[in-house]
Amino acid sequence: MNSDVIEISGNGFRYPAFVGRGLIAKAGEIARNVIDRNRCTIIADQNSARFFGDRVCEAFASQNFSPQLITIPAGEKSKSLTQVERICDEMSKAGFDRSSFVVGLGGGVVGDISGFVAAVFQRGIPYIQIPTTLLAMVDSSIGGKTGVNLEPGKNLVGVIYHPALIICDVDALETLPPQEWRQGYAEIIKHAIIRDADMFHDLSSSRGPIHRSGDELVELIRRNIVIKARIVSVDDRETSGERALLNFGHTVGHGIERATDFKISHGDCVNIGMVAACAISIKRAGFSTKQRDEVVALLKKFSLPTQLPAEVDCEKIIDAIAHDKKFLAGKIRFVVTPKIGEARVSSDVTMDDIRDAIDNL
Ligand code: GLY
Numbered sequence: 001m002n003s004d005v006i007e008i009s010g011n012g013f014r015y016p017a018f019v020g021r022g023l024i025a026k027a028g029e030i031a032r033n034v035i036d037r038n039r040c041t042i043i044a045d046q047n048s049a050r051f052f053g054d055r056v057c058e059a060f061a062s063q064n065f066s067p068q069l070i071t072i073p074a075g076e077k078s079k080s081l082t083q084v085e086r087i088c089d090e091m092s093k094a095g096f097d098r099s100s101f102v103v104g105l106g107g108g109v110v111g112d113i114s115g116f117v118a119a120v121f122q123r124g125i126p127y128i129q130i131p132t133t134l135l136a137m138v139d140s141s142i143g144g145k146t147g148v149n150l151e152p153g154k155n156l157v158g159v160i161y162h163p164a165l166i167i168c169d170v171d172a173l174e175t176l177p178p179q180e181w182r183q184g185y186a187e188i189i190k191h192a193i194i195r196d197a198d199m200f201h202d203l204s205s206s207r208g209p210i211h212r213s214g215d216e217l218v219e220l221i222r223r224n225i226v227i228k229a230r231i232v233s234v235d236d237r238e239t240s241g242e243r244a245l246l247n248f249g250h251t252v253g254h255g256i257e258r259a260t261d262f263k264i265s266h267g268d269c270v271n272i273g274m275v276a277a278c279a280i281s282i283k284r285a286g287f288s289t290k291q292r293d294e295v296v297a298l299l300k301k302f303s304l305p306t307q308l309p310a311e312v313d314c315e316k317i318i319d320a321i322a323h324d325k326k327f328l329a330g331k332i333r334f335v336v337t338p339k340i341g342e343a344r345v346s347s348d349v350t351m352d353d354i355r356d357a358i359d360n361l
Helices: 027-032 046-061 081-093 108-123 134-140 170-175 178-195 197-204 215-235 243-247 250-259 266-285 289-301 314-322 351-359
Strands: 002-010 013-021 039-045 067-072 100-106 127-131 145-150 153-160 165-169 334-336 344-346
Touching: 002 215, 013 170, 013 215, 027 046, 027 127, 027 165, 039 046, 039 081, 039 108, 046 067, 046 100, 046 170, 067 081, 081 108, 081 145, 100 108, 108 127, 108 134, 108 145, 108 153, 127 134, 134 170, 134 178, 134 215, 165 170, 165 215, 170 215, 178 197, 178 215, 178 243, 178 266, 178 289, 197 215, 197 289, 215 243, 243 334, 243 344, 250 266, 250 314, 250 334, 250 351, 266 289, 266 334, 266 344, 266 351, 314 351
Parallel strands: 013 165, 039 067, 039 100, 100 127, 127 165
Antiparallel strands: 002 013, 145 153, 334 344
């Protein structure tokens, strides 16, 4: 087997993340070494079920896990309590009990809902993440954030509940659409800015995005899992502020998402938000204009957006940020970078700083 294993551990949790090629065929074997149970529900969306459902079921069946596949519609709308109820209902009717486990097979939506189902079904059973998008491999499958959306907003119901195992088969990315690659690269570049100057320089001197499986991509994903694992190992519940650093670019990014009624993807909004965060960092954290230009050049190299589309109304973004519950609660806590590879939360950023940065996007 051609793979690496990264251990993710912290206060009260410890689990391995496997990253490599050809791992879907070995998923049952890997799981058998980690989970001493015999029945599993595999939750997938229509796309991940179509591409990988049969192979994952075979892999688990080969180790006598008696897998049952439950499919949800693809897309954010499936992250709902209605789907959680439906899945739990199907599991109960099929006789799943406390001795079973869940496998989440898909992108971030599937991972979040699978983890939440595992957390609440019969008061909690283990789950395995098999992420099939770049974003899920480098970010959402790691660290135990699970949950669903409510009508007033995203992720309003959820719980931190860590998986027992993560299996990233980089070959699964062969079927990934271009827009999904962009979402993943947005998070990779964010990781580089906040935590890994070497990776930033490697990406800057690379040929640009890799859109196919191979050793280079395995190594890039491994490096990003390590970054995320280090952050959640010290602050999985977002109490010390370390995990909040992953929100670099997100304050303005979320404002753009809301101001445009979510018509621009989350990743693209975060990219534009990171450019705004760099401008604010120049003013409030001693970030240099040279480094800001390097960030913009890297985003462009990866064909990621750095400017607001002309039709987006800046006032709407400001309004969305001002009404963000984080701001209503008191002081603005904004993630800034003093230099590439480092980040911290600042309480000095003002609404005027944010307005200036957005006006200049
Ligand atoms: N994706 C941000 C986090 O896991 O905290």
